Amino acid sequence: MEFKITGKDSNSSARAGVLKTDHGEIPTPIFMPVGTAGTVKAVHQRELEDDIQAKIILGNTYHLYLRPGLDVLENAGGIHKFNGWEKPILTDSGGYQVYSLSNTRKIKEEGVEFRSHIDGSKHFFTAENVMDIQRTIGADIIMAFDECTPYPCDYDYAKKSMHMTHRWLKRCIKRVDETEGKYGYSQSLFPIVQGSVYEDLRKQSAEEIASHEREGNAIGGLSVGEPHEMMYDMTELVCEILPEDKPRYLMGVGTPANILEGIARGVDMFDCVMPTRNARHGILFTSEGVINIKNKKWQKDFTPIDPEIGGYASTFYTKAYLRHLIHTNEILGAQIASVHNLTFYLWLVNQARDHIMAGDFNSWKNEMALKLSERL
Known part of the structure; x- marks a missing residue:
């Protein structure tokens, strides 16, 4: 993956760029329609490409792992061949979905035990098997396994969770690097900044994530109920630390106004279910x-x-x-x-x-x- 900045705004941190992947180029800033289970709800792939002019869509590790399952995806030759979308795809690691299953999940150092929302069956996600799952799905950009903390969240829990996310990241990187080329896809791993709404934790997490020098970086744990101004402040702080020559992805954001303010602070990539959910x-x-x-x-x-x-x-x-x-x-x-x-x-x-x-x-x-x- 390559990223090149092609223009900057002189009165803000906004920038334009081009992100190159094996499945095509993505002009940034970009919004990525959410196709959780391999489909953007109520939208044909032809409409995504011709009418909407989407350049990249999302899939979700948790949902695709449960249905249709890895056996189907592997036999299809990966998500691109399964759903017929030949442009870039990004998969979320499932950390946010596991976070939303707070009544049934058990978080341990090794990983997270949870029950399927479909049939109640028990499953266990680790940093390693989440990387393997995303390798099998075959997205161009895959996300590190992290814990998304709720808002509000007390400082001690946010700190403990952040450090565990950092330890999981090292395991994710090790697994991705040792399986490079195993599945025949060129894939880029994005680490995720956490730290809730605490400036010192966000700064520490951004520095840790930047130190791994991966192809791009994500900002997680925001847009979970905190005031918009707080989200903007955390985004600005993190963007000042994350490397300028790598794409920055603000996860799960948001309203059109949120996206404009994120762009002004140096974010390149966005996703949210809001446009389709509100449409319905x-x-x-x-x-x-x-x-x-x-x-x-x-x-x-x-x-x-x-x-x-x-x-x-x-x-x-x-x-x-x-x-x-x-x-x-x-x-x-x-x-x-x-x-x-x-x-x-x-x-x-x-x-x-x-x-x-x-x-x-x-x-x-x-x-x-x-x-x-x-x-x-």
Whole structure:
């Protein structure tokens, strides 16, 4: 994997770049649609590529391990051949999903014991087998196994958890390095910065992660309930420490405004389920503000959803028609809304990239943030 910075904003830490993988180039900053179980919900691969213009999508180790299972994925020849997406893929290690199973998980130094949310069966994730699982899945970018702490989280627990994440990272690196080339995929491991919302822990974790000199680095444990300003402060602190010549990935973030503020602080990569989850409930992100398409005001609005951002779904279908579909619980409504919201997110990061290259990102970002605060 190669990463090259192609432009910087003079009034913020925003930067534009190009990330090269075996499955294609990724312009940054980039938003990555979440395809947890090998699919971005309600969206065809053709729509991802042609309409949304996604450059990379996510899969999830925990979910793919349970279903369809490693035997199926290995026999298919990896996730790219299984789901037909030939562009880059990133897999989360499953640490966040295990975190969400707080009632059934048991965390030990060796790893995490948990029960499947599907059938209650018992499983055990270690730093080593999570690397093996991601090797089998075959994503271009794989994540280190970590513990995602909740918010709020007391200092002593955050510190203890951070050090365990660092110890797990060393085991992840050892396993990845000794299995290099074993599965026939070129894969890059990203370590994850933890430390909750404590500045000294975040600083210590960022320094530790940077010292391993992997191909890229991630920032985890944020967007878990803390105030947005606190998230921005932690992001800025960490980005000042992580190496400038490596891509930075802020995990699970977030709203369009969160993404703009993350870009301003030097983040290159983002993911979040928000665009598709909100879409299924009729909440649309547009270039003029946020729309609740269920509101009666859209009942006779026969204008396109958002002609500014391009894409078939956003420019062909009207607000009135989409409102009708959502109100009658037609599956097509969720599909159109999902494609539209993802089109908006990719449009937003592309616009950010253009304005970084043009040298006026910061002023554009502030104007766009005002529009995004509008509830139409």
